[in-house]
Amino acid sequence: MAEKQTATTSDCDCSGSNETLKSADGEISDSPKPPAQDLKSVLVTSVLSLEKLDVDLYRGTHHWVPHTQRLFGGQIVGQALVAAADTVGDSLHAHSLHCYFVRAGDPKVPVLYQVDHTRDGRSFAVRSVKAIQHGQPILTCQVSFHMVQPSPLQHQFIMPMVPPPEDLLTVEELVHLYLSKPDLTEKAKQGLNKILAAEVPLEIKPVHPPHIYRLTAAEPKKLFWVRAGGLIGEGNMKLHRCVAAYVSDFAFLDTAMLSYPNYRAKFIASLDHAMWFHNTFRSDEWMLYECESPWAGGSRGLVQGRLWRRDGVLAASCSQEGVLRVTPVTPEPSKL
Numbered sequence: 255m256a257e258k259q260t261a262t263t264s265d266c267d268c269s270g271s272n273e274t275l276k277s278a279d280g281e282i283s284d285s286p287k288p289p290a291q292d293l294k295s296v297l298v299t300s301v302l303s304l305e306k307l308d309v310d311l312y313r314g315t316h317h318w319v320p321h322t323q324r325l326f327g328g329q330i331v332g333q334a335l336v337a338a339a340d341t342v343g344d345s346l347h348a349h350s351l352h353c354y355f356v357r358a359g360d361p362k363v364p365v366l367y368q369v370d371h372t373r374d375g376r377s378f379a380v381r382s383v384k385a386i387q388h389g390q391p392i393l394t395c396q397v398s399f400h401m402v403q404p405s406p407l408q409h410q411f412i413m414p415m416v417p418p419p420e421d422l423l424t425v426e427e428l429v430h431l432y433l434s435k436p437d438l439t440e441k442a443k444q445g446l447n448k449i450l451a452a453e454v455p456l457e458i459k460p461v462h463p464p465h466i467y468r469l470t471a472a473e474p475k476k477l478f479w480v481r482a483g484g485l486i487g488e489g490n491m492k493l494h495r496c497v498a499a500y501v502s503d504f505a506f507l508d509t510a511m512l513s514y515p516n517y518r519a520k521f522i523a524s525l526d527h528a529m530w531f532h533n534t535f536r537s538d539e540w541m542l543y544e545c546e547s548p549w550a551g552g553s554r555g556l557v558q559g560r561l562w563r564r565d566g567v568l569a570a571s572c573s574q575e576g577v578l579r580v581t582p583v584t585p586e587p588s589k590l
């Protein structure tokens with residue numbers, strides 16, 4: 255990774271963007287550029303719209319389910335955060351969450367979220383959320399909320415210098431480009447068409463798009479621009495953190511696989527996920543996700559990530575360990 259430097263939030267505008275989002279305390283001010291799409295995101299209308307069944311009891315349904323046919327971890331974390339946030343006052347904002355994925359989520363049934371009020375203090379409140387299916391926990395999650403407080407202590411790393419999202423292709427555009435190549439194997443075509451068919455409610459623009467047949471080992475690092483597909487809006491700023499929780503698990507753990515092109519994942523699943531929210535942000539505006547894996551071993555891998563606002567303000571940090579059971583690849587490549 256590039257040498258880390260620190261800067262105050264007011265120092266950094268490293269993306270080349272002229273947006274005027276930041277202020278000294280990182281609060282969002284007027285954004286001159288509205289999100290590209292004005293249709294409400296499915297994340298608002300369904301995925302992160304939980305049904306309240308009773309006091310501290312919620313039910314969530316699914317949207318996109320990965321090909322593994324186990325629920326997407328980001329969806330479960332995002333929904334758990336929605337449930338927790340609904341039980342605290344508007345002056346409290348999630349600043350961190352710590353989760354364990356203890357069982358695979360079943361896409362055939364909804365998930366129940368049971369919230370326990372662990373503590374309510376003057377500045378902080380803590381909630382413990384259990385996500386339940388078939389009477390058993392699939393996720394346990396602690397969320398801590400904090401009221402906005404000023405501080406003379408302020409620093410952050412500097413956002414990596416990367417091309418702006420306007421200069422990059424979306425995953426779908428890249429897939430169409432790859433599909434137009436004449437020498438494509440049938441297996442590769444199938445893999446690409448699966449990517450197109452997946453209804454992931456996010457827009458992604460990789461900064462360094464992978465070669466279609468990834469043959470060389472790369473550093474376990476990647477960068478991509480990401481935003482919610484569709485409008486989240488300003489009505490409920492808490493929701494942007496829930497969307498970021500959803501986003502933060504997407505394509506995160508496979509960062510640990512980038513150094514091993516000769517192996518493919520036989521079984522890959524996140525075991526735990528932690529997230530810290532540093533500043534306000536709009537998850538329907540482009541954010542840069544900087545992912546790296548400092549370690550892999552013992553059939554597990556660790557990944558760490560930073561979500562940057564495009565004006566260079568550090569929005570959130572993430573950390574995850576996952577199980578990585580691999581098998582050597584057969585000569586014919588099958589996916590990006």
Ligand SMILES: CCC(=O)SCCNC(=O)CCNC(=O)[C@H](O)C(C)(C)COP(=O)(O)OP(=O)(O)OC[C@H]1O[C@@H](n2cnc3c(N)ncnc32)[C@H](O)[C@@H]1OP(=O)(O)O
Nearest residue numbers: 324325326327328355356357358359507522523524525577
């Ligand atoms: C990638 C981003 C994501 O969103 S992933 C989704 C979120 N995360 C998850 O769904 C993970 C949820 N957690 C879990 O499913 C469990 O905690 C897991 C990780 C499976 C626990 O692992 P473990 O204690 O090994 O479970 P288990 O004994 O029930 O076995 C599950 C399957 O794994 C196999 N397994 C077990 N040990 C080994 C081993 N040493 N070497 C190879 N395979 C092993 C078991 O045979 C079993 O396989 P199968 O399901 O019977 O095909």
